[in-house]
Amino acid sequence: MPDLILLRHGQSDWNKQNRFTGWTDVDLSDAGRSEAEEAGRLMAAHGFYPEICFTSYLKRAIRTLWIALDGLDRMWVPVQKHWRLNERHYGDLQGLNKAEMAAKVGEEQVHVWRRSFDIAPPALKPDDPRHPDGDPKYAALSEQERPGTESLKDTIDRVLPYWHQAVAPELKAGRKVLISAHGNSLRGLVKYLDGISDADIPGVEIPTGTPLAYRLDAALSPTDKFYLSERSPSGIAAAK
Numbered sequence: 001m002p003d004l005i006l007l008r009h010g011q012s013d014w015n016k017q018n019r020f021t022g023w024t025d026v027d028l029s030d031a032g033r034s035e036a037e038e039a040g041r042l043m044a045a046h047g048f049y050p051e052i053c054f055t056s057y058l059k060r061a062i063r064t065l066w067i068a069l070d071g072l073d074r075m076w077v078p079v080q081k082h083w084r085l086n087e088r089h090y091g092d093l094q095g096l097n098k099a100e101m102a103a104k105v106g107e108e109q110v111h112v113w114r115r116s117f118d119i120a121p122p123a124l125k126p127d128d129p130r131h132p133d134g135d136p137k138y139a140a141l142s143e144q145e146r147p148g149t150e151s152l153k154d155t156i157d158r159v160l161p162y163w164h165q166a167v168a169p170e171l172k173a174g175r176k177v178l179i180s181a182h183g184n185s186l187r188g189l190v191k192y193l194d195g196i197s198d199a200d201i202p203g204v205e206i207p208t209g210t211p212l213a214y215r216l217d218a219a220l221s222p223t224d225k226f227y228l229s230e231r232s233p234s235g236i237a238a239a240k
C-alpha cells in the first residue's frame with residue numbers, strides 16, 4: 001500500500017493545444033477529466049484512500065483532485081491548497097505554442113527552456129497582465145515570492161519548504177497523502193525524493209493523470225515507487 005501518491009493533473013486545454021502554460025489558470029480538457037476519473041478508479045482499485053490532500057492554486061490540479069476524490073467517495077477529506085505547489089512559472093513564454101516557438105528559435109533553445117535545470121525563460125515584466133502581481137490569488141505573497149519566470153531550480157526552491165513544513169509531518173504521522181500538482185512542481189519533488197542529479201533530471205517526465213505511488217521509510221526515504229496502472233500485467237508499472 002503506497003504512503004504517498006503524486007498525481008499530475010489530467011490533460012489541460014493548453015496541454016492539448018501544445019501551449020506553454022505555467023501559472024496560467026487553464027482548465028482540464030474533456031480528456032483530462034476522463035484521466036482524473038481513471039486516476040480515482042485506479043487508486044480505489046489499489047485500495048489507496050488518502051487521509052489528507054495537497055494541491056496548488058491552479059484549477060487544473062484542483063479539479064483533477066476533486067474528480068479523483070469524488071471517484072473515491074472521499075470528497076470530505078481535508079485539502080490544503082498552496083501556491084508553492086503551482087506549476088513552474090514559464091515567464092514570457094506563457095501562452096505561446098511550443099511547436100511554433102521551436103520553428104522560430106530552434107528545438108534546442110526550446111528544450112533548454114523546457115528541461116534545463118537552472119535556466120529560466122525570459123521574464124515577464126511586472127506590468128504584463130500575465131504577471132502574478134495583478135492576480136488576486138497571489139495578493140498575500142511578498143513581491144519576492146511573485147515570480148516573473150522560474151527555472152526548475154527556482155521551482156524546487158519554493159516547493160521544498162512547503163514539503164518540509166506541511167506535507168512531511170503528515171506522512172511522519174502515518175497519514176496517507178495525495179498531492180495533485182503539475183509536471184514541473186512534481187518533477188522537483190521526485191528529484192528531491194529520489195536523489196536525482198541536476199544532470200539527470202531533464203530526462204524525467206511525469207505523465208498526466210497517472211498516479212505515481214511511493215512507499216516511504218520512517219525518514220521518508222523511498223523504499224518503492226511505481227505508477228498505478230492497468231496497462232502492465234500486474235497492474236503496477238515500474239517508474240523510472
Ligand SMILES: O=C(O)[C@@H](CO)OP(=O)(O)O
Nearest residue numbers: 019020021022087114183
Ligand atoms: O506548459 C507547461 O506549463 C508545462 C507543463 O504542461 O510544460 P512543459 O512540459 O514544457 O514543462
